[in-house]
Amino acid sequence: MAPVTNARVMFAARPEDYPIPGKTTVYDTSETIDLENAPLNGGILVKVLVVSVDPYMRGRMRGPEHKSYIPAFQLGQPMNGGGIGVVLRSEIAEVAVGSHVRGFLSYQQYVVAPSMAGLEVIEKDPKLNWSVYLGAAGMPGRTAFMGWREYARAKKGEVAFISTGAGPVGSMVIQIAKEDGLKVIASAGTDEKVKFMKEIGADVAFNYKTTSVREVLEKEGPVDIYWDNVGGETLDAAMEFANMHARFIECGQISGYNTGPKPMKNPTHMVFKCLSFHGFLVGFLEPKYKAAFTAEVVPKVASGEYKYTEDLTRGLDKLGHALLALLEGTNTGKGVVVVADE
Amino acid sequence: MAPVTNARVMFAARPEDYPIPGKTTVYDTSETIDLENAPLNGGILVKVLVVSVDPYMRGRMRGPEHKSYIPAFQLGQPMNGGGIGVVLRSEIAEVAVGSHVRGFLSYQQYVVAPSMAGLEVIEKDPKLNWSVYLGAAGMPGRTAFMGWREYARAKKGEVAFISTGAGPVGSMVIQIAKEDGLKVIASAGTDEKVKFMKEIGADVAFNYKTTSVREVLEKEGPVDIYWDNVGGETLDAAMEFANMHARFIECGQISGYNTGPKPMKNPTHMVFKCLSFHGFLVGFLEPKYKAAFTAEVVPKVASGEYKYTEDLTRGLDKLGHALLALLEGTNTGKGVVVVADE
Numbered sequence: 001m002a003p004v005t006n007a008r009v010m011f012a013a014r015p016e017d018y019p020i021p022g023k024t025t026v027y028d029t030s031e032t033i034d035l036e037n038a039p040l041n042g043g044i045l046v047k048v049l050v051v052s053v054d055p056y057m058r059g060r061m062r063g064p065e066h067k068s069y070i071p072a073f074q075l076g077q078p079m080n081g082g083g084i085g086v087v088l089r090s091e092i093a094e095v096a097v098g099s100h101v102r103g104f105l106s107y108q109q110y111v112v113a114p115s116m117a118g119l120e121v122i123e124k125d126p127k128l129n130w131s132v133y134l135g136a137a138g139m140p141g142r143t144a145f146m147g148w149r150e151y152a153r154a155k156k157g158e159v160a161f162i163s164t165g166a167g168p169v170g171s172m173v174i175q176i177a178k179e180d181g182l183k184v185i186a187s188a189g190t191d192e193k194v195k196f197m198k199e200i201g202a203d204v205a206f207n208y209k210t211t212s213v214r215e216v217l218e219k220e221g222p223v224d225i226y227w228d229n230v231g232g233e234t235l236d237a238a239m240e241f242a243n244m245h246a247r248f249i250e251c252g253q254i255s256g257y258n259t260g261p262k263p264m265k266n267p268t269h270m271v272f273k274c275l276s277f278h279g280f281l282v283g284f285l286e287p288k289y290k291a292a293f294t295a296e297v298v299p300k301v302a303s304g305e306y307k308y309t310e311d312l313t314r315g316l317d318k319l320g321h322a323l324l325a326l327l328e329g330t331n332t333g334k335g336v337v338v339v340a341d342e
Numbered sequence: 343m344a345p346v347t348n349a350r351v352m353f354a355a356r357p358e359d360y361p362i363p364g365k366t367t368v369y370d371t372s373e374t375i376d377l378e379n380a381p382l383n384g385g386i387l388v389k390v391l392v393v394s395v396d397p398y399m400r401g402r403m404r405g406p407e408h409k410s411y412i413p414a415f416q417l418g419q420p421m422n423g424g425g426i427g428v429v430l431r432s433e434i435a436e437v438a439v440g441s442h443v444r445g446f447l448s449y450q451q452y453v454v455a456p457s458m459a460g461l462e463v464i465e466k467d468p469k470l471n472w473s474v475y476l477g478a479a480g481m482p483g484r485t486a487f488m489g490w491r492e493y494a495r496a497k498k499g500e501v502a503f504i505s506t507g508a509g510p511v512g513s514m515v516i517q518i519a520k521e522d523g524l525k526v527i528a529s530a531g532t533d534e535k536v537k538f539m540k541e542i543g544a545d546v547a548f549n550y551k552t553t554s555v556r557e558v559l560e561k562e563g564p565v566d567i568y569w570d571n572v573g574g575e576t577l578d579a580a581m582e583f584a585n586m587h588a589r590f591i592e593c594g595q596i597s598g599y600n601t602g603p604k605p606m607k608n609p610t611h612m613v614f615k616c617l618s619f620h621g622f623l624v625g626f627l628e629p630k631y632k633a634a635f636t637a638e639v640v641p642k643v644a645s646g647e648y649k650y651t652e653d654l655t656r657g658l659d660k661l662g663h664a665l666l667a668l669l670e671g672t673n674t675g676k677g678v679v680v681v682a683d684e
Contacts, residue, residue: 059614068614069586231609244411245626248619250612263605267573270592270621272401272410277590277619279612284587 003032008108009319011073015061017258018327021320024061025079033110035088043114044101045089049342051107052082052134053313053322053335055229058257069281079107079319082139084122084130086342095121102133107319109339125302135168135334136301136308139282143251144172145297146285148227151249151278156181158224159243161217163234165202166193168308168334169251172297173227174202175306185220187213187234189329196332200307208234217241231255232262239269250279258327309333345374350450351661353415357403359600360669363662366403367421375452377430385456386443387431391684393449394424394476395655395664395677397571400599411623421449421661424481426464426472428684437463444475449661451681467644477510477676478643478650481624485593486514487639488627490569493591493620498523500566501585503559505576507544508535510650510676511593514639515569516544517648527562529555529576531671538674542649550576559583572597574604581611592621600669651675 012026019025038045056070057079064072073079083105090097095116103119105111113119124130128137135141154160160177164170165186177184178201186202188194189209197205204220206213214237217223222243228235231253238248256262269275300306311333313322318337325331354368361367380387398412399421406414415421425447432439437458445461447453455461466472470479477483496502502519506512507528519526520543528544530536531551539547546562548555556579559565564585570577573595580590598604611617642648653675655664660679667673 069616235609250609250617253610253613256608256610261608261610263607264609265605266598266603267577267592267606268595268598268603270619271595272623273621274411274623274626275592275619275621277612277617279615279617281614281616284616 001034001036003034005029006031006033006108006110007316008078008106009316011061011075011077011079013075014063015258019058019061019320019324021324025320025323027317027320031108035110038112040089040091040112041114042091043112044087044092044095044116046085046101046105046111046113047088048083048085048105048107048109048111048339049100050084050131050134051105051316051319051337051339052139053319053326053337054081054139055252055254055257055326057081057323058327080104081107082134083107083339084133085111092116100124100130102138107316109316125298127302131310131312131334131336131338132301132308134336135310136172136306137298140168140334141172141297141301142286142290142293143282144169144176145293146282146289147249147251147278147280148173148176149289149292150285151247151280152177152180152225153247154180154182154225157183159183159185159221160225160227161185161187161221161223161238162202162227162229163187163208164229164254165197165205166309166332167229170227170229171196171200171308172306175200177225182225183220185216185223187216190332192332196309213237214240222246225249227251229254236265239264239266239273239275242269242273242275245274245276248275248277250277254327311335313337315339343376343378345376347371348373348375348450348452349658350420350448351658353403353417353419353421355417356405357600361400361403361662361666363666367662367665369659369662373450377452380454382431382433382454383456384433385454386429386434386437386458388427388443388447388453388455389430390425390427390447390449390451390453390681391442392426392473392476393447393658393661393679393681394481395661395668395679396423396481397594397596397599397668399423399665400669422446423449424476425449426475427453434458442466442472444480449658451658467640469644473652473654473676473678473680474643474650476678477652478514478648479640482510482676483514483639483643484628484631484635485624486511486518487635488624488631489591489593489620489622490515490518491631491634492627493589493622494519494522494567495589496522496524496567499525501525501527501563502567502569503527503529503563503565503580504544504569504571505529505550506571506596507539507547508651508674509571512569512571513538513542513650514648517542519567524567525562527558527565529558532674535674538651555579556582564588567591569593570595574598578607581606581608581615581617584611584615584617587616587618590617590619592619596669653677655679657681
């Protein structure tokens, strides 16, 4: 069979603030691959089905001189991240042709993976699409479940405040917090998102672009648990209206990812209110909670007990736009690019 | 017996930034007390021997409209705080005349306490002065021991950074961290304090006024445990050079007490380095650790195994100056005002 196009998304230039599709993230069709004969060197050939678009990807667009927990994207190389694909050919005995793998994949149509490092074989509940395994049944769902279980120390009747409550992490946190018997305050940036947060159980849901976070928390707080996805002024407000001994789960601070970190206005609240802050990356919690997630959470996603929204984009050529929309907060739901059908 | 003067220190005006002796803190000799006949109403009459001068007192000089964990000082009333005195008369069966009480006392020569609320009877090791029971064997010692035990999760070979390492809390933390087998970096604001920190075991001790905190930590870090007594730029530097999963024990942030809170420059480190922050007030840890402190720490203070320094000032009339010196960092050692001899 003749070689076919192997389209991919290149990291072409470092953004000054927000990434620019066509400049910093460039769709490229110059590479081809011979699907029957490309050497696998003991690995597998994967046809990529879905890839994930996540806030943390902005951090990988930094200069390589800035160290971090995850390598920077390399200029002139394809981007990579969470993805799921079907195995077309395999030289690994345990990985059958036709099985599916999830993990870190290059953002292109076909990937030759030299080993299963960073990948796992997964099976799908027939009621769910593969995209959900990048969302509620994937990394964001794990982030919500594992972070909450490790750090929340939730007590029935307490007040939880969750920012980006309509996102894939925040929406799962809302539902788990309600299961634990808490009063839930949740914020997001559009009225459509506010509506969704109410549907999934938030007691108080508001649009932070049209309603003052401080006023809501002053009225509905004090806050015992703050799930932070945004940092900045929202974090300042949560500290101002925190209860004694409140827990701050620092999952993300997206307000600082594109235009530089936002300072915390008054860190002395930490001392005088005995606040605890728990920054975390889900990878470190997975050994402890992965079995529980698979047993407890995924079935509730499949049964419809846990609700989620997705923002599906078709075609790798739109990945740059999907990422920008996510960083600007104009998308709704888990960002996934559908690269190909099965 | 004729009434005698009962001198006291009044809180006379709220400071704009630093408290001003004679203006915000005023020594007052207008009150008298009849030591033999003053009615006790079921309480005790205490002759105050020593009172404590502590950083947290600045926070009590706020306006009462600012809520906090401890009441604001009342304008026109005597200040109060930690103190020790001898019981001159008692209408409480369990409290003998001649015994000693420690706890919250009005900062004056003689106090009629209506009950033992906030007070405890204590005994003294003959090798120690009462002042030590306000320092290494008192609240600051408890703060160091209990905060470290609750939050440090110290592992042998890790690096601890301790600010105000020559103070009553920091110097105890240095010694406990060395016992736990850590490399200790410690900062203070005078060369005399640096010398003391080295004497008690700090591996790296420096004067932050003449040496860059960032440069020291870049060379000697990364930091696994930061014991924060100061906040501000020192906290920023500790975050910049923190190791993954570092613990920040937020004991105090004195840099913000007089001139307003100092912002935290880059809170995103919390997320990407999986940092945990533990703000605490020692009172909440006392039920859990008080017995261990009495059994393990006080004997080591008495035997000389734990070293400490004191800054003793004689006379309540100097209390305002002692507090200012402490807030300016020009004193050395635990600030105690000796009110009277036994």
